[in-house]
Amino acid sequence: MAIFPLSSNFEGDFVIQLVVVDDASTMDEVAATCAVHSVNRRVAPQPGKVMRVRRHSTGEVYPRDMQVKSAGLLPTETIDVIFSDI
Amino acid sequence: MSKLASNEYYDLVRTTNWTPRYVDEAELFPEMMSGARGIPAEAWETFDEPYKVTYSDYVATQREKDAGAYSVKAALERANYIDSADPGWVSTLQAHYGALAVAEFAAATAEARMARFSRAPGNRNMATFGMLDEMRHGQIQLFFPHEHTKRSRQWDWAHKAMHTNEWAAVAARHMFDDMMFTRDSVSVAIMLTFAFETGFTNMQFLGLAADAAEAGDHTFASLISSIQTDESRHAQQGGPVLKILIENGKKDEAQKMIDVIFWRAWKLFSVLTGPILDYYTPLEHRKQSFKEFMQEWIIGQFERQLNDLGLDLPWYWDEFVRALDETHHGMHMGVWFWRPTVWWNPAAGASPEEREWLESKYPGWNATFGRCWDVITENLQKGREELTLPETLPTICNMCNLPVVGTPGDGWNVKDYQLVHEGRLYHFGSEVDRWCFEQDPARYQGHMSVVDRFLAGEIQPQNLAGALLYMSLNPGEIGVDAHNYAWAGVGKQSHAAE
Ligand SMILES: [Fe+2]
Ligand SMILES: [Fe+2]
Numbered sequence: 001m002a003i004f005p006l007s008s009n010f011e012g013d014f015v016i017q018l019v020v021v022d023d024a025s026t027m028d029e030v031a032a033t034c035a036v037h038s039v040n041r042r043v044a045p046q047p048g049k050v051m052r053v054r055r056h057s058t059g060e061v062y063p064r065d066m067q068v069k070s071a072g073l074l075p076t077e078t079i080d081v082i083f084s085d086i
Numbered sequence: 087m088s089k090l091a092s093n094e095y096y097d098l099v100r101t102t103n104w105t106p107r108y109v110d111e112a113e114l115f116p117e118m119m120s121g122a123r124g125i126p127a128e129a130w131e132t133f134d135e136p137y138k139v140t141y142s143d144y145v146a147t148q149r150e151k152d153a154g155a156y157s158v159k160a161a162l163e164r165a166n167y168i169d170s171a172d173p174g175w176v177s178t179l180q181a182h183y184g185a186l187a188v189a190e191f192a193a194a195t196a197e198a199r200m201a202r203f204s205r206a207p208g209n210r211n212m213a214t215f216g217m218l219d220e221m222r223h224g225q226i227q228l229f230f231p232h233e234h235t236k237r238s239r240q241w242d243w244a245h246k247a248m249h250t251n252e253w254a255a256v257a258a259r260h261m262f263d264d265m266m267f268t269r270d271s272v273s274v275a276i277m278l279t280f281a282f283e284t285g286f287t288n289m290q291f292l293g294l295a296a297d298a299a300e301a302g303d304h305t306f307a308s309l310i311s312s313i314q315t316d317e318s319r320h321a322q323q324g325g326p327v328l329k330i331l332i333e334n335g336k337k338d339e340a341q342k343m344i345d346v347i348f349w350r351a352w353k354l355f356s357v358l359t360g361p362i363l364d365y366y367t368p369l370e371h372r373k374q375s376f377k378e379f380m381q382e383w384i385i386g387q388f389e390r391q392l393n394d395l396g397l398d399l400p401w402y403w404d405e406f407v408r409a410l411d412e413t414h415h416g417m418h419m420g421v422w423f424w425r426p427t428v429w430w431n432p433a434a435g436a437s438p439e440e441r442e443w444l445e446s447k448y449p450g451w452n453a454t455f456g457r458c459w460d461v462i463t464e465n466l467q468k469g470r471e472e473l474t475l476p477e478t479l480p481t482i483c484n485m486c487n488l489p490v491v492g493t494p495g496d497g498w499n500v501k502d503y504q505l506v507h508e509g510r511l512y513h514f515g516s517e518v519d520r521w522c523f524e525q526d527p528a529r530y531q532g533h534m535s536v537v538d539r540f541l542a543g544e545i546q547p548q549n550l551a552g553a554l555l556y557m558s559l560n561p562g563e564i565g566v567d568a569h570n571y572a573w574a575g576v577g578k579q580s581h582a583a584e
Contacts, residue, residue: 041474
C-alpha cells in the first residue's frame with residue numbers, strides 16, 4: 001500500500017489533472033477517482049457506460065481489475081479514462 | 087551657435103569600438119556575455135539600426151511621452167472610471183499589471199546586457215535607450231495601478247505577483263528568465279527584441295489599447311500606447327543582429343533561437359492575452375477576437391519580417407496556426423476553474439450572447455469548449471457552486487509551466503507529450519514544448535513545476551489552502567468570478583472565497 005500519483009486525461013474534458021491513488025487500487029477504482037474531478041464538473045455523465053483506463057502513451061486498455069502497481073506505469077504518468085460499452 | 091544636424095555626426099559618434107590595451111578582447115567581451123560566436127569585430131561594426139536617435143532627442147521625446155500619459159491620468163483620476171468599469175475590464179488591468187510591470191523593469195537588465203556586452207557599437211547605443219525605456223515601463227506601470235490599492239488588495243499584485251510562487255507568475259518568470267537573464271547579448275537581441283517584442287508585445291499593447299479606447303479607459307489606453315512607442319523602437323535591435331548572423335553562416339542557430347522563444351511567447355500570451363481579449367473585455371468593447379489580432383500582428387507582420395530577413399517560418403507553423411482555435415480557450419477555462427489561485431477575478435465570458443460571439447469567431451466552440459461550460463453553467467443554476475471549483479491541481483507542462491490543455495467535448499483531443507529524461511518523467515502540453523526542452527535539456531531539466539513541488543512535499547498542507555498559502559494569496563486577493571455568476575443567469579451567489 002503506497003500512494004501513487006497519476007495524471008488523468010478524462011474523455012471530454014479540456015485539461016489533464018493530478019490524481020493520487022493507492023497502488024493497490026484497481027483500474028475501476030482509478031477511473032472512479034479520476035471521475036470525481038471531471039464528471040459533473042465539466043463532463044456530463046454517461047449512464048450505462050463503464051469508465052475504462054488506458055495507457056496514454058500506447059493506447060493499451062487495462063483490465064478493469066488490474067492493480068495500479070501491476071500496470072507498469074511511472075509515477076505521474078498520464079492515463080486516459082474513456083467511456084466504453086464494455 | 088550653429089548645430090550640426092544629427093545625421094552628420096551620428097555614425098561617427100557611435101563608432102565606439104577601440105583596441106583595448108590593458109585587457110584582451112576576450113576579457114573585455116567574455117563570450118558567455120557577448121555571444122559573438124566567432125564573428126569578427128568588423129562584421130559586428132556593420133550593425134545599422136533602422137531607427138536612429140541621439141541622447142538629447144531621446145530625453146526630450148521621453149519627457150513628452152511621460153508628461154502626456156501622466157497628465158491624462160491626473161485629469162481623469164477624479165472621474166473614478168474604475169468604480170464604474172465592468173469587472174471584467176478591472177480583471178484585465180490587474181492581470182496585465184501583475185504579469186508585466188515588474189517583468190518590464192527586469193527587462194532593463196536584458197537591455198543592459200546588450201548595452202555593455204554587444205560587440206556591435208550601434209547595438210550598445212540603442213540598448214542604452216532600451217534600458218531606460220524598460221525602467222520607465224516598470225515605473226509607470228507600478229505607479230498607475232497604485233492609486234487603486236485603496237479599492238482592493240488585488241491591485242497590489244502589480245508589484246507583488248513576480249515576487250511570489252503564484253503559478254502564473256512562476257510560468258511568466260520561467261519564460262522571462264529563459265529569454266532575458268540567462269542568455270548572451272546576441273541571444274537577447276534575437277529572442278527578446280526580435281521574436282518577443284516585434285511580435286507579441288505589439289499585440290498585447292496595441293490589442294489592449296484598442297479595447298481600452300473602446301471601453302472608455304483613456305488612462306490605460308494612453309499609458310500602453312506610450313509604452314508601445316518605445317517598444318517599437320527598441321524592438322528594432324534584433325533585425326540587424328540577425329542580418330549579421332545570417333551573413334556569417336549562423337542562420338541555423340538564429341532560426342532555432344527564434345523557433346524556441348516564439349513558441350514560449352505564444353504559450354504565455356495564450357494564457358494572458360487570449361482570455362482578456364476573448365472573455366474579459368465586455369462584449370460591446372471587443373474590437374477583434376484574439377485570433378484576429380494574432381492573424382494580423384503575428385501571422386501577417388511577423389511572417390513578413392522573417393521573410394525579409396531570409397529566415398524561415400518556425401517548423402511548427404501549421405500547428406501554431408491550428409492552435410489559435412484551441413489553446414487560449416483551454417487556458418481561459420483553466421484560469422476560471424482554478425480562479426482561487428489567481429490574483430484577479432476571472433470573467434467567465436460565457437453568457438448566451440458571449441457564446442454566440444465565440445461561436446461566430448470560432449466555429450465549433452459550442453460543441454467543444456461549450457460542452458464544459460454547459461456543465462458549469464448548469465451547476466451554478468442549480469446551486470452547486472462547489473462543483474465549479476477545483477479539488478486537485480492540473481498537470482503542468484514542464485516547459486511553459488501552464489496546464490496541459492486541449493479541445494474538450496465533441497472534438498476531444500487532449501494530449502500529454504511525455505518524455506523520460508535521466509530517469510525523470512516530464513510532461514509537455516505540446517510537441518513543440520517538448521522539442522524546446524530537447525534542444526537544451528541541461529538548461530531546463532532541474533526546474534520543478536508547481537505540481538512537482540506539490541508532490542515533493544514543498545506545499546503544505548497538501549490541499550487548496552496550502553497551495554494558496556504557498557502562492558501568497560491572502561483573503562481579498564484570491565480570485566472569484568468577476569460577475570458573481572450573473573452570466574449564468576443566476577442571482578447573487580455567495581463567493582467561494584468568503
Ligand atoms: Fe517594455
Ligand atoms: Fe521592451
